[in-house]
Amino acid sequence: MLNYLNGTLGEEDRSIFEKEKAHDKELQERLELIEFTIRAVKMNGNKETIRRVQQEFIQEKLENKNFTGIATPGIEKKKMPVIFWLKIIAAVSITCLFLFTIYVLRNDGPSVYEARYISYEIAADWTLSTQENLLESLFIQGEFRQMFQAIAGRERERLSATELLLLGNAALELDSARASLAYLEQLGEIRDHTGSDDFHEELDFYLALTYLELENYHKALHLVEKIRKNETHRYSNNFSLLDQLSIKFRMLI
Amino acid sequence: MNVRKFWTDEEILEELSQEKQKRAAIRQLYIGYYQSLQGYILDNQGSEAEAAETIQKSMLVFLNMVETGKFSKGSAVGPVLERVNRNLWAGTLADRKSEKRSADPGPDMTQSGNGDVARSLAEIKGYQLINALYEKLGNKCKKILMLYHFESLSLKEIAVEMDYGSELLVREDIDRCMIKLTAQLSENKHACNLVRKAIDDGK
Numbered sequence: 001m002l003n004y005l006n007g008t009l010g011e012e013d014r015s016i017f018e019k020e021k022a023h024d025k026e027l028q029e030r031l032e033l034i035e036f037t038i039r040a041v042k043m044n045g046n047k048e049t050i051r052r053v054q055q056e057f058i059q060e061k062l063e064n065k066n067f068t069g070i071a072t073p074g075i076e077k078k079k080m081p082v083i084f085w086l087k088i089i090a091a092v093s094i095t096c097l098f099l100f101t102i103y104v105l106r107n108d109g110p111s112v113y114e115a116r117y118i119s120y121e122i123a124a125d126w127t128l129s130t131q132e133n134l135l136e137s138l139f140i141q142g143e144f145r146q147m148f149q150a151i152a153g154r155e156r157e158r159l160s161a162t163e164l165l166l167l168g169n170a171a172l173e174l175d176s177a178r179a180s181l182a183y184l185e186q187l188g189e190i191r192d193h194t195g196s197d198d199f200h201e202e203l204d205f206y207l208a209l210t211y212l213e214l215e216n217y218h219k220a221l222h223l224v225e226k227i228r229k230n231e232t233h234r235y236s237n238n239f240s241l242l243d244q245l246s247i248k249f250r251m252l253i
Numbered sequence: 254m255n256v257r258k259f260w261t262d263e264e265i266l267e268e269l270s271q272e273k274q275k276r277a278a279i280r281q282l283y284i285g286y287y288q289s290l291q292g293y294i295l296d297n298q299g300s301e302a303e304a305a306e307t308i309q310k311s312m313l314v315f316l317n318m319v320e321t322g323k324f325s326k327g328s329a330v331g332p333v334l335e336r337v338n339r340n341l342w343a344g345t346l347a348d349r350k351s352e353k354r355s356a357d358p359g360p361d362m363t364q365s366g367n368g369d370v371a372r373s374l375a376e377i378k379g380y381q382l383i384n385a386l387y388e389k390l391g392n393k394c395k396k397i398l399m400l401y402h403f404e405s406l407s408l409k410e411i412a413v414e415m416d417y418g419s420e421l422l423v424r425e426d427i428d429r430c431m432i433k434l435t436a437q438l439s440e441n442k443h444a445c446n447l448v449r450k451a452i453d454d455g456k
Contacts, residue, residue, distance in 0.1 A: 002428045036452050037435055038402050040383035043317060045403025049276055050312045057283040
């Protein structure tokens with residue numbers, strides 16, 4: 001029987017034994033008893049192993065007051081492999097890139113224009129001619145349409161720099177970037193022609209906004225970079241780096 | 254022992270069946286479930302010492318379930334261990350009550366719970382009877398049976414470990430010790446009947 005259980009019986013003997021076993025209930029019971037006895041010996045070993053593990057475990061638990069099991073993770077911190085952290089970094093980078101892309105995609109020229117536009121404020125120390133005084137008072141009163149009626153019949157080339165700036169801003173207030181562009185570019189030409197430095201900061205800013213509204217990204221970027229680069233520029237803080245990147249991105253697509 | 258990794262149920266079950274990893278697997282069971290098993294007993298009128306004792310028994314029952322195929326594949330380890338623990342503790346509480354009532358004999362632990370757990374508990378009672386006889390064997394017999402049946406060493410390894418001249422001598426001694434143990438059991442009719450009952454109850 002032991003040889004049968006140990007697997008040391010020859011094939012022929014094994015076959016004979018199995019045939020006998022199939023018909024002999026007593027033999028089956030004896031075999032069962034031996035198998036059970038072997039399991040009992042094994043279980044005795046298991047019992048001793050469990051006893052030792054438990055002893056060690058409780059000892060560790062006593063030495064480590066902060067001990068917690070898996071149910072409340074804390075003990076035996078799993079050492080995260082480098083690949084794990086690389087994956088985390090990659091996931092964070094991809095998320096940031098995704099969010100940035102979404103931001104940039106949503107941030108087109110008109111959006112930047114909407115976000116950055118501020119109404120022009122007339123400086124208190126202006127010395128103005130009569131015509132300029134009229135436009136100024138209409139501008140202050142918000143009578144933008146009447147400003148254009150007031151200059152009706154006058155050629156754009158004959159308008160002063162102050163008038164062009166006010167009219168350009170009035171056009172922006174009336175949501176007409178295209179009209180604004182004509183006045184502001186005219187102002188730019190005068191400035192280039194005369195070498196005057198008047199209103200150069202205002203011109204940079206409102207012309208940049210106008211280009212953004214008209215989605216002329218190339219010209220807008222040039223002005224935005226110029227404004228941001230010059231820390232003393234009056235409008236240097238009005239455009240952010242993200243605005244600048246959004247414009248660049250728009251140029252790419 | 255530095256096990257720096259939490260094991261999955263599948264890993265625990267796989268390693269429990271391999272003698273060399275069994276100890277580490279049991280340790281994982283302790284790390285994973287001791288706290289919740291203890292919590293149950295403490296919440297149900299038990300002390301820490303009683304919890305430790307019950308958990309030790311629960312682990313043994315669980316191991317027997319795994320080794321005798323009573324642990325159904327696909328089951329989660331945690332719920333089964335908790336069920337074993339609950340059954341054992343219910344038995345202890347029932348014993349405690351019956352002790353108070355003095356005359357009544359305590360309920361049979363093998364009757365507590367149902368199915369696989371109860372069958373495994375019945376078997377463990379049988380093992381305990383046999384192990385009482387095993388303890389009466391000489392040290393050499395106890396050691397050789399343990400090395401062969403529990404630690405699963407080969408005859409060659411046992412020959413080296415116990416300084417035998419040949420594997421054949423080891424084989425002969427294993428068989429001799431086994432015959433001695435079963436003979437002791439056969440000689441004790443009462444114990445033998447109880448073991449047979451345990452075998453039947455465990456089926």
